[in-house]
Structure formats: structure tokens, C-alpha cells
Amino acid sequence: MRTGRVAAVALAVLVAGCANTVSGTAVRPATIAPVDVPLLDESHVAEVLLPISELNGIVGTTRLAVTSDLEEMTDHSGDVSDPACLGAIYGAEEPVYADSGWTMVRDQVARDPGEDNQHWVEQTAVLYPSETEAQRFFDTSRTMWEGCARVDLTVDDGVVHSVWDMASVIEDGPLLTQMSVQRDADGWGCQHALSVVSNLTVEAWACAFTLTDEAATIATEMAANAAEAAR
Structure with missing residues (x-):
């Protein structure tokens, strides 16, 4: 069963301090988006996800390890105060993608080991029959996040275990981002990003005590991988 963001929330209250600073990896500017990308098929989806070595460089650690790797959606709609915001707080959720026409998903979670992990990452690639359906999901997500x-968040017993404050949505071409911060958790927060390339959407979460x-x-790197795989 996938280790979702609830696990990150629970772990966050057990740790304090800031993430260690590690030299990052040079990446493409977010404003550079792939263009004229052919349609992708199921054989391309596995090539979209970033390897652990690259994720480590991006988030500034050397300790990430994959804790979940799925080819199916999950459903945490019972854990959120407003089901309409499910897609703004969780990734790869069946109710969020239900009417989008998606045909394949690959969802992977990686985090630092142990209970004192200071980095948590999720990357999701979702395939659609056409560019139109992928773009429609992107547009629908923008509207939903903005609301x-x-x-x-509740866990099992219905009691509120954490409260997340969501910042304004930023749109930069085919890229949406939104920051969220957990209350009373020493600054633990997440950035959520969504992009679209051809008939694929890519979604990413990065959670830590210090985020940019x-x-x-x-x-952005997932979208670039998709474009390269399709060609």
C-alpha cells in the first residue's frame, strides 16, 4: 500500500530543524517547455520518472529511497475536510482523475529513511488517449487548486491531525505550482507541481523544512523526459 502524504504529515511533527544543504543539480528553467511532442504510449511512461540520484540532487539530500511504486490510483477522499480539494493535497487519486479518460498511471514515493526524514518526494505520470484530454485535466486542476x-487532514478516527494552509496558484506556461505549509510543524511544507506534455500529465510533490x-x-525534468521518450 502506498506511503502517502499522511505519512509525511505524521512524521513531520516528530522532527525539527532544517534540511542539510547539499549541492544541487543543474536543471532546465521551468519556462522551457517541450513543444511539438508526438503522442506517447504506455511503453514511454516508465521513462518519465526521475531516478533517485537526480531526485537527491534536486531536493538537496543523498538519502532518498523509494518506499512506494504503483501503477494504480488510490483514494484518500475520506481523509480531507473538503473532498473538492483532494487533488490539491494528494497525488494519484482515483476520484480526481475519474472522469479524465486516463489510461495508465505510474506513481512513485521516495523519502529519507527512518522516522526523522526531512525530505519526501512523489512523482506521478498519467497517460491519456489524446492531448485534449491531458490539457483538460491540467485546466480543471488549475481551477480546483485555486479554490x-x-x-x-484526518487519519482513520476522523480527528483532525493536521491543518494545511495553501498559497496562491502560480501558472508558468504549461506548469502549475502551489505551496502548502502544515500548521504547528516547525515549517514543514510542500510544493506541488503539475505540467502537461502531449497526451501526458506529470505531477510532483516535494516536502521539506526548506523549499524553493x-x-x-x-x-519540468519529467516533462523533458517524456518529450525525449516520445521522439
Whole structure:
């Protein structure tokens, strides 16, 4: 079963301090988007995800390890105060993608080992029959994210375990980003990013105590991988 963001939330309250600074990896500017990319098929999806070595360089650690690697959607709609904001706080959720026409998903979670992990990353690639359907999901997500300013998360017993404050959505060409911060968690927060390339959407989460544009960088590199795979 996937280790989702609830695990990151629970772990966040157990740790304090800031992430260690590690030299980063040179990446493409987010404003450079792939153009004229042929349609992708299922054989390309595995090539879209970034390897652990690259994720480590982007988020500034050397300790990430894959804890979940799925080819199916999950459903945490019962854990959020407003089901309409499910896609703003969780990735690869069946209710969010249900009417999008998607045909294949690859979702991977990586984090630092142990209970004191200070980095948590999720990357998701979703394939659609056409560019139109992928773009429609991107546009729908923008509208949905913009309507979410606060999300309360519960775990199993229905009691609120964490409250997340959502920042304004930033759109940069075919890239959406939104920052969120967990209340009373020493600054633990996440950046969420979504991009579209041809008939594929790529989604990324990067969570840590110190964030800049890590999820945007991951999504941009995933989109570049998709373009390269299709050609």
C-alpha cells in the first residue's frame, strides 16, 4: 500500500530543524517547455520518472529511497475536510482523475529513511488517449487548486491531525505550482507541481523544512523526459 502524504504529515511533527544543504543539480528553467511532442504510449511512461540520484540532487539530500511504486490510483477522499480539494493535497487519486479518460498511471514515493526524514518526494505520470484530454485535466486542476486555501487532514478516527494552509496558484506556461505549509510543524511544507506534455500529465510533490522550486524542477525534468521518450 502506498506511503502517502499522511505519512509525511505524521512524521513531520516528530522532527525539527532544517534540511542539510547539499549541492544541487543543474536543471532546465521551468519556462522551457517541450513543444511539438508526438503522442506517447504506455511503453514511454516508465521513462518519465526521475531516478533517485537526480531526485537527491534536486531536493538537496543523498538519502532518498523509494518506499512506494504503483501503477494504480488510490483514494484518500475520506481523509480531507473538503473532498473538492483532494487533488490539491494528494497525488494519484482515483476520484480526481475519474472522469479524465486516463489510461495508465505510474506513481512513485521516495523519502529519507527512518522516522526523522526531512525530505519526501512523489512523482506521478498519467497517460491519456489524446492531448485534449491531458490539457483538460491540467485546466480543471488549475481551477480546483485555486479554490483551496486550507485543508484539514484526518487519519482513520476522523480527528483532525493536521491543518494545511495553501498559497496562491502560480501558472508558468504549461506548469502549475502551489505551496502548502502544515500548521504547528516547525515549517514543514510542500510544493506541488503539475505540467502537461502531449497526451501526458506529470505531477510532483516535494516536502521539506526548506523549499524553493523543487517540485517545479522535478515536473519540468519529467516533462523533458517524456518529450525525449516520445521522439
